[in-house]
Structures are given as C-alpha cells and as structure tokens.
Amino acid sequence: MDRIARMQRIWETVCDIPKGKVASYGQVAEVAGVPRGARQVGYALRHLPDQHRVPWHRVLQASGKIAFEKATPAYREQTKRLLMDDVAVIAGRVDMQKYRWQPDLDELLWKPSAAWDQS
DNA sequence: CATATGACGACAA
DNA sequence: ATTGTCGCCATAT
Numbered sequence: 001m002d003r004i005a006r007m008q009r010i011w012e013t014v015c016d017i018p019k020g021k022v023a024s025y026g027q028v029a030e031v032a033g034v035p036r037g038a039r040q041v042g043y044a045l046r047h048l049p050d051q052h053r054v055p056w057h058r059v060l061q062a063s064g065k066i067a068f069e070k071a072t073p074a075y076r077e078q079t080k081r082l083l084m085d086d087v088a089v090i091a092g093r094v095d096m097q098k099y100r101w102q103p104d105l106d107e108l109l110w111k112p113s114a115a116w117d118q119s
Numbered sequence: 120c121a122t123a124t125g126a127c128g129a130c131a132a
Numbered sequence: 133a134t135t136g137t138c139g140c141c142a143t144a145t
Contacts, residue, residue: 003142025127036140038127043142045126059126067126074126124144131137 006034010044017058019085021101022094024062031103042067057081064096 013032017023029037045056057078061067068075070092079089087099 039125039140040142042126056126061126062128122145127140129139
C-alpha cells in the first residue's frame with residue numbers, strides 16, 4: 001500500500017467518527033488497517049489537503065488528552081470544535097470511557113437490517 | 120545509507 | 133497526576 005492510499009484510508013476512518021464521539025490515534029490506525037500506526041495517523045492528519053472536511057478534532061491521545069501543547073492555536077481550535085460536538089473537555093482532556101467511539105456498535109445502529117432481523 | 124523527527128502508546132518510577 | 137524511557141514506523145534530510 002502506498003503513502004497516499006494509506007493516508008486516504010486514515011482520513012476516511014476519521015470521517016466515520018460520529019459527532020459526539022472521539023477516538024485515539026491508535027484506534028483510528030487499527031480501524032483503518034494500519035497496525036501500530038498511531039504515528040502515521042498523526043502524520044496523515046498533519047498533512048490534510050486544503051479544503052478538507054475531515055473531523056480531525058475527534059482524534060485524541062489514548063489518554064484522552066489533546067495532542068497539541070496548551071498554548072497553541074490548534075489546541076484552542078480542537079477544544080472549541082469538541083465543545084461544539086457536545087463533548088466535554090476538562091483541562092485539555094476528554095473522558096474516553098464516556099465518549100469513546102465504538103465502530104461495531106455504530107455498525108449495528110446504521111445497518112440494523114441484519115441485526116434485529118430475528119423474526 | 121545513517122540520523123533525526125514526530126498531532127503516538129505502554130509502562131515504570 | 134507527571135515525567136522519563138523506550139518501542140514503533142513512515143518521512144525528511
């Protein structure tokens with residue numbers, strides 16, 4: 001897989017994170033099929049094309065902390081966007097237990113046909 | 120080819 | 133809770 005394809009898969013995965021939920025860099029890597037690629041996710045997000053509509057702000061460190069340093073514009077921007085998503089940000093971090101994105105569950109909610117077809 | 124660099128992560132003090 | 137160390141891995145130089 002080449003560099004571009006890998007970044008696109010990462011971007012697509014990030015686009016799948018619903019508003020109100022967040023994911024860690026490592027989690028995005030796994031879902032995107034890039035094992036141990038947490039750093040690659042960071043790379044891909046740092047190289048987003050202009051005019052993109054990728055919800056990059058929903059990606060946090062595994063600890064729930066925002067990856068940027070506290071006094072940066074990016075830090076403030078991410079905080080602002082998370083709040084607009086109704087995600088609580090306390091001291092630069094969000095409660096992963098509470099907001100963690102669960103792809104499998106979403107799959108059930110969005111493609112319910114096979115799930116409760118029990119009749 | 121050899122090093123340096125990160126929007127990372129796990130773990131030990 | 134913080135901080136430091138180390139492992140990881142694609143890019144950059």
